[in-house]
Amino acid sequence: MKYILELILTTVIIFFVxxxxKRMFFKKIFKFPQPRNDENVTQQKTSKNLDSKIHWDAETVDYEEVKEPKEK
Incomplete structure (x- = not known):
């Protein structure tokens, strides 16, 4: 029984170590350059440009007032 617990404990410790x-060294050794995602960058720039050109105020938004019926 003692040997089984030692085996389980050592395997858990070895697993975490x-x-x-692996996290420390393999990322540095096998770090491959990732392709840049230019679509997201251009999409963010265009959305910022659109937001800067549009000036929102209360008169540009149409809304309909909803009245609740009175219960008697």
């Missing part, structure tokens, strides 16, 4: 070391 291995993941930590």
């Amino acid at each position: 291995w993941n930590f070391l």
Whole structure:
């Protein structure tokens, strides 16, 4: 029973240590350049340009007032 618990404990510790070391070193060694996503950048720029050109005020928005019927 003691050996089984030791085995389980050591495997858990080795698992976490291995993941930590893998996260530390393999990202630095095998870091590949990611392709830049230019669509998102241009889309954000165009939306900012549109927002800067449009000036919203209360008169540009049409709304309909809803009245609740009175209950008797």
